[in-house]
Amino acid sequence: MDTIEEVLQQYTPMISALIRKLHIYRDFETYRQIGEVALWQAWLRFDETKGDFTPFAYRSIHGAMLDELNRENRFSIRFTLMENPGAEEPANPLLENKLPEWLESIRLSAQEKSLLEDLFINSESIRKLAEQQGLSVSGLKKRKGRALEKIRNAMPDDVYP
Numbered sequence: 001m002d003t004i005e006e007v008l009q010q011y012t013p014m015i016s017a018l019i020r021k022l023h024i025y026r027d028f029e030t031y032r033q034i035g036e037v038a039l040w041q042a043w044l045r046f047d048e049t050k051g052d053f054t055p056f057a058y059r060s061i062h063g064a065m066l067d068e069l070n071r072e073n074r075f076s077i078r079f080t081l082m083e084n085p086g087a088e089e090p091a092n093p094l095l096e097n098k099l100p101e102w103l104e105s106i107r108l109s110a111q112e113k114s115l116l117e118d119l120f121i122n123s124e125s126i127r128k129l130a131e132q133q134g135l136s137v138s139g140l141k142k143r144k145g146r147a148l149e150k151i152r153n154a155m156p157d158d159v160y161p
Contacts, residue, residue: 022065126144
C-alpha cells in the first residue's frame with residue numbers, strides 16, 4: 001500500500017459496507033466521498049508500529065460518517081420550522097411568562113411555585129432571591145432542589161428517567 005490509489009481501491013468495498021450498515025438511503029455519493037476522505041486521512045495518520053491499518057481505517061471511516069449523520073440531524077432539527085413557515089411553533093409556556101399548566105397538578109407550596117416562577121420565568125438569580133428572602137444561597141438552592149425533586153417524582157418514568 002504505497003499510494004492512496006491502491007488503498008482506495010482496496011478499501012472501497014469497506015466504504016460501501018459501512019454505508020449499508022449505517023442504513024444511509026440517500027446521498028450515497030456524498031457519504032462515499034466522506035468515506036474516501038476519511039480513508040485518506042487515516043492513511044496519512046497511520047503509524048505501523050501501533051497495529052494493523054484495516055481496523056484503524058474502519059473506525060476512521062465509520063466515525064466520519066457518523067459525524068456527518070449527526071451534523072445533518074442537528075441541521076434538520078434546527079431548520080425544520082424555517083422550511084415550513086405554515087407550521088406553528090410548539091407552545092412554550094415559558095415564552096408566555098408563566099409556569100406550565102400541568103405544574104398545577106403537582107403539590108407544590110405557594111412558596112415553591114413562587115421560587116420556580118422567579119427563577120425560571122423572571123430569570124432572577126439565586127443570590128438576589130436569597131438576599132430578598134433573608135436566606136443563604138445554599139438554603140435557597142436546597143428549596144429549589146426539593147421543588148424540582150417533587151416535580152421529578154410526579155412525572156411518569158418514561159418522561160423523566
